[in-house]
Amino acid sequence: MITLFEQESGALNMAKLSGGQAIVKVMEREGVKKAFCVPGESYLGVIDALYEHPDIQLVATRHEGGASFMAEAYAKASGSTGVCMATRGPGAANLSIGLHTAMQDSTPLVALIGQVERPFKGREAFQEVEFTAFFSHLCKWTVEIESADRIPELLHRAFYMARSGRPGPVVVSLPHDMLEETAEYIERHIQTEQVPEPSEDAVREVLERIRAAERPVVIAGGGVTRTKSADLLARLAEKLNVPVVTAFRRFDAFPNSHSHYAGWLGFGSEQGLLDYIKDADLIVALGTRFSQVTTQDYTLLGEQTELIQVDVCPDSIGKVYAPALGITADVKRFLEKALDMAVPAEEQEKQQALQRLHAAYLAFSSPPKDYEEQHVDMDGLLHDMVNSFPSDAILTSDAGNFFGWLSRYYRFDRQGTYIGPTSGAMGYGLPAAIGAKMACPDKMVVSFSGDGGFMMTVQELETAARLQVPVIAIVVNNNMYGTIRAHQEKHFPGRVVATELSNANFAELAKLFGCYGEQVRKNADFLPALEKAKASGRPAVIEVLTNPEILSASQLKTVQPNAERVNK
CATH class of the missing domain: 3.40.50.970 (Thiamin diphosphate (ThDP)-binding fold, Pyr/PP domains)
Known part of the structure; x- marks a missing residue:
């Protein structure tokens, strides 16, 4: 017997599919391999359609928060868009912690959430929540699909929204009865995001400003980790003799043992590094949103510091600090072009500063x-x-x-x-x-x-x-x-x-x-x-x-061998 998902795509076009089957067909075309969920009756139509799918694994977890965390980390590790699913009301609320994480981490994620039947909406029906309002500030986009014939259009758009620009989470609300109705499935083209390219003039200006600066510093953020550009950045840093620091929890945006690595920003950063950055005359920020933790409560940049900010999202440029030069561009494309155009620097003073910064990092770490x-x-x-x-x-x-x-x-x-x-x-x-x-x-x-x-x-x-x-x-x-x-x-x-x-x-x-x-x-x-x-x-x-008297890595140790514990 040939199942729905073993048919050729062309044969499916204009076929009658249930809403649940159409959802899964779109997931298949978007390359989804795993979806994480706690099952719920409000989206059983999707779960049932996944029953016969040969390639998409449905991972049942023990809590919706766990499902959204798994999907978010899966997206980071795989480089694809994560998918999680939950039922309406309580399930959706539990799912929200992972969506907030995905938003602040710029992780592409699509959350499929069951919703009350369309005729029951607005009556405080069982577990009813207005999702478009509830998730509006937690996600890039929230949409409720009111008709099964619009599933291909809106769900493909949801995946595109999640992975394009500054990536993030998108919530798709699925009314229970809509998933069980049938409609003609009309195949849609999958949108391919076109990342913004920096102009040669902009890249040339950045390189000139770095060359002219006495104390330049590069801050590498999620734009580097997301595009897997750490190696490119290392080669550019070597060419320009510029130190690199990593933003909060973006440790792997630059190889930590590299001679040009100066350390990381966040809780407990080395004070000498913070002082050096505050006294820097030029900061080049690559794909970082300048979070509260990275900036030490927004105190990191000194008044004399000139800022160049490169980010794929124009809304992130100038959100915290006003840049002298803002460049809307994919960080990887910027690094590739900069590496190609850069002239090797040989300033002795910059080389000595690099050695001091890296030695201080090694001693501290x-x-x-x-x-x-x-x-x-x-x-x-x-x-x-x-x-x-x-x-x-x-x-x-x-x-x-x-x-x-x-x-x-x-x-x-x-x-x-x-x-x-x-x-x-x-x-x-x-x-x-x-x-x-x-x-x-x-x-x-x-x-x-x-x-x-x-x-x-x-x-x-x-x-x-x-x-x-x-x-x-x-x-x-x-x-x-x-x-x-x-x-x-x-x-x-x-x-x-x-x-x-x-x-x-x-x-x-x-x-x-x-x-x-x-x-x-x-x-x-x-x-x-x-x-x-x-x-x-x-x-x-x-x-x-561990010793409950020692609460931080910088605290002076006092051994308490008789500290009371409750471990039986």
Whole structure:
């Protein structure tokens, strides 16, 4: 028997398809390979149409937040557009955390959400939410498809909107009854986005200004990581003798061990680097939106600093700082043209500045091999991670105080090896690792989370176990919401409230899901646990118990061997 999706496209044109079948046909033509969801009755028409599809895998997760995080990380790792699905009302609200993450990270994502039947709208029907209003400021575009015959037109447009310009999430609302009606399927052309090219005059002016500047600095952001242009940027930096820093959570936008790398921007950046940037006479910003964290609460650029901003989206240029020169262009195309036109620079003073900046970065970012017996020292843990992980390993992370050690000490020397939320979303690490591993099954994928964030999506261990996705989850456990505790101690000393936690033994919990689990209480036991986790061939959890008195990578250590814990 030949199924709907085994027929030639031409034979389908003008055929009668249900709304659900038309949705899936568009997904197929857009190259979708995986869709992440929690199933719901409001879009069963789509789920049923996927039943017979030979190439699109429907991944059922345990929470809609997990589904949207997986889809968002899958899009980053694969370079394609992520797809997630949820039912109306509560399902859609749960999905929204990943959509917000995709918006702030400029990740192409299409969310298909079931909606109440068209005749019931406006009556506060069961789980009714007006999605176009609800998601309007969280997404690039939101549309409700009112008629099945408009599915090819509007859904193809949704995919185009998600991946074009500054990429981002798009929500498509699907009324339940519309998915079950039939209409003639008229095949549409898939729109191919044309990225803006920089003019030769604009590129020449940038190169001249860099050559004339005494203290130029390049800030590399998501426009570099999205277009996988880190190698191009490294070659241009070498040619121009200019230092490069990476924006918040864009570590892999430039190889960290490269002689022209000066460090990263975000929480806990090295003060000397920040001072150098504030005193710079020229900043060249490549594909960064100058977030609050990157700019240190919008204080990064000095009054004397001239700014050149290159971004694919004209709306991002001048949004935070007024540039002397704004160029609307794809960052990769800009780098290609600049590399072709640049003349090698040989200024001795710039070379010496590069050496000083990179030496300061190396000194700041080299983790000491500090081992403890009473708990796991985070410096020592990062030392072992840096020296044992393969260079192409993909790391995903949550938000939390543990992240300070990862951002300071781990060196990302290959592009596509870090996936994290610039939105600071907790619970991201584990589902993101699952999505990334499904996109890159041949690579080692490790999530790095605190106990607070890990518990928010711990149920996705079952998803990983059921689908046999062998990610490794490192859980840094100090039995508290550590970042908030640190702020609490700073601003309201001695008044601890709402930040203390108690936890199950995460290693034992992992075993109940069918995963490998091990609890590590001292540094010497971490590497053996890592090897056993890798050898298990299963999803794995390595729980590391840390000193709750040490809340940041810059804090002076005081060992507390008798610190009370709740780990049974």
